[in-house]
Amino acid sequence: MKRIGVIGCGHIANVHAYSLAQLGAAKLVDASITATYDNDAARAEKLARRHGGVAFPSVEALLDAVDVAWVCTWTSGHLPAVVEAARRGVAVFCEKPLAPTLAECEQVAEALSGVPHQVGLVLRHAPVFARLAELAHDGRYGRVLTAVMRDDQYFPIQGMYGSTWRKDVAHTGGGTLIEHSIHDVDVLRWMLGDPVEVTGATASRFGHVGIDDTAVVNLGYADGSRAVLVSVWHQVLSRGSSRRLEVFFEQAYCWTEDDYLGPLHVQTSDGSEEWTAPLPPWATRLDVPEVHEKSVAQYAEPNMEFLIGLDASPPRTGHPGAAEALAAHRIVDAAYQSAHNGSTPIHLHPNP
Numbered sequence: 001m002k003r004i005g006v007i008g009c010g011h012i013a014n015v016h017a018y019s020l021a022q023l024g025a026a027k028l029v030d031a032s033i034t035a036t037y038d039n040d041a042a043r044a045e046k047l048a049r050r051h052g053g054v055a056f057p058s059v060e061a062l063l064d065a066v067d068v069a070w071v072c073t074w075t076s077g078h079l080p081a082v083v084e085a086a087r088r089g090v091a092v093f094c095e096k097p098l099a100p101t102l103a104e105c106e107q108v109a110e111a112l113s114g115v116p117h118q119v120g121l122v123l124r125h126a127p128v129f130a131r132l133a134e135l136a137h138d139g140r141y142g143r144v145l146t147a148v149m150r151d152d153q154y155f156p157i158q159g160m161y162g163s164t165w166r167k168d169v170a171h172t173g174g175g176t177l178i179e180h181s182i183h184d185v186d187v188l189r190w191m192l193g194d195p196v197e198v199t200g201a202t203a204s205r206f207g208h209v210g211i212d213d214t215a216v217v218n219l220g221y222a223d224g225s226r227a228v229l230v231s232v233w234h235q236v237l238s239r240g241s242s243r244r245l246e247v248f249f250e251q252a253y254c255w256t257e258d259d260y261l262g263p264l265h266v267q268t269s270d271g272s273e274e275w276t277a278p279l280p281p282w283a284t285r286l287d288v289p290e291v292h293e294k295s296v297a298q299y300a301e302p303n304m305e306f307l308i309g310l311d312a313s314p315p316r317t318g319h320p321g322a323a324e325a326l327a328a329h330r331i332v333d334a335a336y337q338s339a340h341n342g343s344t345p346i347h348l349h350p351n352p
Helices: 011-025 041-051 059-063 075-087 102-112 127-138 182-192 281-285 290-310 322-340
Strands: 002-007 031-037 068-071 091-094 117-119 144-154 197-203 214-220 226-234 242-249 253-256 264-268 271-275
Touching: 002 011, 002 059, 011 031, 011 041, 011 068, 011 290, 031 041, 031 059, 059 075, 068 075, 075 091, 075 102, 091 102, 091 290, 102 322, 117 290, 117 322, 127 182, 127 242, 127 253, 127 264, 144 182, 182 214, 182 226, 182 242, 182 322, 197 322, 214 322, 281 290
Parallel strands: 002 031, 002 068, 068 091, 091 117, 144 226
Antiparallel strands: 144 242, 197 214, 214 226, 242 253, 253 264, 264 271
C-alpha cells in the first residue's frame, strides 16, 4: 500500500484528501493517507484524525515516512517541499501554480523531473476540453479563428476557500491570473499550442498590493489565430467559480460552460448539437451522494491515474507533468511582463 503524506492542510488539501479516501475505500487504488503536515499544527491534526493518519512536526519528518507526497501548501511553499521530496526520491503530486515566480517555477520543475510526479492542472483530465482539443487538432471544422475564455470566481480569501494567504503577494506571486487562470492558460495551450505573442493588462481593485483581481490576456499564434482570456476575482459571494470557453472555427461555433463533462454545444450550418461525456463508470463505486459524484470524480480521476501510474514498473510520471506546467507559466509570466510595461506585446519562441 502506498503511504500518502499531505503537506499543507487547507481547502484544496481537504478536497484531495476526500477524493483519495474515497478511491481507497472503493479499492480503486491501493493507497491511504498516513501522514499530514501544516504550519498550523491544529489543521494538520484535524486532517490526520479524519483520515486515520499521523500529524508530523516537520516536512522532513513526514517525507521520511511516506511513499508519495501531495504538496498543497500556499504557492511559495511548493519549492522547499518539492526539493526535499525529490532529494529523498519520494513521488510528488504538486498543486498548481508551481511557484510565485518563473525562476522558482523552473527550480520546482527541475526537482520534479527527478521523481515520478504530476501537477494539479486537473482540467487536463476534463473530457469536455479533450473534445475541444480534438476538434482543434483534427481540422474537421477547419481552422480555429479565435477562442474566448472567461473565468470568474469570488475572491477566494473568504467563503468555502478561506485562503487568506491569497491576498499576500509574497505567498502567491500574483492574483487571479497565476493562482486561478494558470488552468485556463494551460487549456488554451493544449488546444491551440504555444502563442508567439502575449499582451496582458491587469488591475488590483480590492487593495491587495500585487494581487491582480482582473486580468485580460491576448494571445497570438503563428497561424494568425487569436485567443482572449478574461479572468476576474469579484465579490459576488452567491456566485461560484465559473468558466465559459467559446471557440470559433471556420465552419463551426463551439462553447461550454462546464469544465468537466460538458455539455459542449456545437453549431454548424447544418444546425446545432450537444455532446456530453458520461461520468466514469468507476464513479458509482464512490460512497458519495449522487449529487456530488461529478464534483468528487473531477478530482478523483487525476489522483487515481497518478497513483495507478506509480504502481507501474518502472513508475510512470502522471499527466500533466512539470514540462507542461512550466510552459503555461512562461505564458503567464509574459502576460505579467506585458501588463507591467503598459501592455506592450511580448514575443515568444514556441517551446520545442
